Structure formats: structure tokens, C-alpha cells
Amino acid sequence: MASSDSEITHKFHFFDVYKDGHVVLHRPFTEKIPAYDDPLTGVRSKDVIISSDPPVSARIFLPKSADPTQKLPLLFYVHGGGFCMQSAFSAQYHDFVKTIVAEANVVAVSVEYGLFPTRPIPACYEDSWAGLQWVASHSNGNGPEPWLNDHADFQRVYVGGDSAGGNISHTLAFRAGSIGLPEVKLVGAVLVHPYFGGTEDDHMWLYMCPTNSGLEDPRMKPNAGDLAKLGCERVLVFVAEKDHLMDPGKRYYEELKKSGWAGSVEIVENLGEEHCFHLFNPKYEKSVDLIKKFISFVKQD
Numbered sequence: 315m316a317s318s319d320s321e322i323t324h325k326f327h328f329f330d331v332y333k334d335g336h337v338v339l340h341r342p343f344t345e346k347i348p349a350y351d352d353p354l355t356g357v358r359s360k361d362v363i364i365s366s367d368p369p370v371s372a373r374i375f376l377p378k379s380a381d382p383t384q385k386l387p388l389l390f391y392v393h394g395g396g397f398c399m400q401s402a403f404s405a406q407y408h409d410f411v412k413t414i415v416a417e418a419n420v421v422a423v424s425v426e427y428g429l430f431p432t433r434p435i436p437a438c439y440e441d442s443w444a445g446l447q448w449v450a451s452h453s454n455g456n457g458p459e460p461w462l463n464d465h466a467d468f469q470r471v472y473v474g475g476d477s478a479g480g481n482i483s484h485t486l487a488f489r490a491g492s493i494g495l496p497e498v499k500l501v502g503a504v505l506v507h508p509y510f511g512g513t514e515d516d517h518m519w520l521y522m523c524p525t526n527s528g529l530e531d532p533r534m535k536p537n538a539g540d541l542a543k544l545g546c547e548r549v550l551v552f553v554a555e556k557d558h559l560m561d562p563g564k565r566y567y568e569e570l571k572k573s574g575w576a577g578s579v580e581i582v583e584n585l586g587e588e589h590c591f592h593l594f595n596p597k598y599e600k601s602v603d604l605i606k607k608f609i610s611f612v613k614q615d
Contacts, residue, residue, distance in 0.1 A: 368440070
């Protein structure tokens with residue numbers, strides 16, 4: 315009983331669009347797990363609401379070593395998932411951030427941002443920026459979240475993310491440099507297999523962002539002027555050899571070096587590996603290497 319409404323008009327990497335406008339995600343469901351205190355690593359976690367309208371929340375992680383007499387670096391993490399999938403509360407991302415927190419001895423805030431199609435792009439950017447501003451509101455020790463007031467060093471803040479989250483992390487660093495984050499020093503940004511323009515996924519991003527400015531939209535393809543304004547001192551970019559996003563990731567690295575930005579950028583190539591392989595097999599030798607490099611970057615003063 316097929317009707318014209320059942321006709322697919324757009325087939326994208328992560329979803330199909332039907333003639334009547336409805337969207338069907340290829341992987342619509344992400345199982346979420348509650349925050350918990352991990353007896354193995356001693357890492358504690360809890361969830362906070364940053365905003366109810368629009369809905370923005372986060373999971374905060376505190377390492378076993380946390381002591382109010384010694385402030386710790388803070389990592390603001392942005393999960394991947396093609397701007398339309400996944401969650402800061404999934405087991406995959408909970409475990410990844412927990413590992414970073416345990417081994418790097420940092421406080422982490424993993425943001426839960428709005429996803430297409432419920433909330434089209436730019437919700438992901440606006441929600442993540444609202445989350446980072448909320449984190450910054452604790453810099454004087456009088457914010458709403460005691461864990462951040464008591465334990466976070468706001469002169470040692472990092473942003474990081476993978477895939478779509480790597481792209482969003484770039485935008486956060488750009489906004490920190492162009493708009494500012496009062497009383498906060500953004501030291502570095504870690505972009506793991508980030509999404510940038512230059513592949514067949516460009517038109518999917520444009521569809522998810524109805525207010526886009528075309529194939530040269532600076533959120534998708536950062537221009538030299540925006541790159542020069544990154545508000546951090548260091549950037550670490552990972553690219554994977556078998557990832558279709560490898561070339562845009564390399565191009566980002568090269569363009570950042572040429573942009574006039576005053577910071578230092580490093581690139582790591584994961585030879586023979588697929589996109590975000592480390593999340594699917596974290597015990598694998600090359601995954602361990604990637605995680606160790608991530609950790610050394612946020613531990614380096």
C-alpha cells in the first residue's frame with residue numbers, strides 16, 4: 315500500500331528523507347546509562363541540567379584524586395554521532411570520558427546537545443556554547459555546581475570531541491577567541507577524526523542546517539579568518555587512514571598552520587584505522603595509543 319508519502323526523496327549517510335518531509339534515522343536509538351560512582355577507577359559522575367528551554371544537560375565526572383586544596387584541569391567534551399545520533403549518556407561515551415578523567419586526573423563536563431531532526435543545526439553549536447558558558451560561570455567559585463566550584467582550574471580548560479563533536483569543538487574554540495569566555499583560559503582543543511566539509515557528507519550537513527550559507531559555510535569549512543581567531547594555545551588533530559573524513563581533517567591542520575593563528579597544532583595519523591575506531595574497541599593497542607596521546611595533551615602544561 316505504498317503512497318507518494320512513502321517515496322524517499324533524499325538518501326543520506328545517516329538518514330532518509332521522505333516526500334512528506336519526515337526523516338528516518340538509520341540508527342535512531344541510543345541506549346543511555348545513568349551516572350554512577352565507578353568502584354574500579356574511583357571516578358564519580360552525576361548529571362546536571364544546564365537549561366530547560368532549550369533542553370541542555372551534561373554529565374560531570376570527578377576523578378578519585380579530587381581534593382579541594384588542589385584544582386584540576388577541566389575537559390569540556392562533545393560527543394560525536396553525525397549531529398543526529400548518540401548521547402553523552404551512552405555507555406560508549408560515558409566509558410571514554412571516564413577513562414580520560416581517571417588517567418589524566420581532570421574534571422570533565424560531557425555535554426548533551428540537541429540533535430537533528432528534533433532540533434536541527436545550529437542547535438548543536440548553540441547548546442554546546444551554552445554549556446561551555448555555563449561551565450565558565452563557575453570561574454569565580456560561585457556557580458550552581460559545587461564540583462566545578464571546588465575542583466576545576468579555569469586557567470586550564472580544554473575542549474575536545476570526536477567526529478561531529480570535533481567539528482563543534484572547533485566552533486567553541488573559535489567563539490572563545492572571537493566572543494570571549496571571561497575569566498577562563500582555554501588552553502587547548504582536541505579534534506578526533508573531526509567532521510569538516512569536502513566529502514559527500516556536505517549535502518547532509520546542509521540539509522540538517524536549514525539556515526546554512528552554502529558549501530563554504532564556515533562551520534563546515536572554516537576559513538582562514540576564523541581559524542586565526544581560535545581562542546586556545548594548542549590544537550591536537552587525529553585523522554584515520556581509512557576514514558573518508560581524513561582529507562578534510564588534514565586540510566584543517568594545514569589551513570590552521572597557514573592562517574596566522576599564534577598557537578601550535580599537531581596532527582596524528584592513525585594508520586590502517588577506520589573512523590572513531592577507538593570508541594568501538596577501546597582495549598585495542600592502537601586505541602590505547604590514541605587515548606594515551608589525548609591524555610598527554612591535556613596533562614601537558
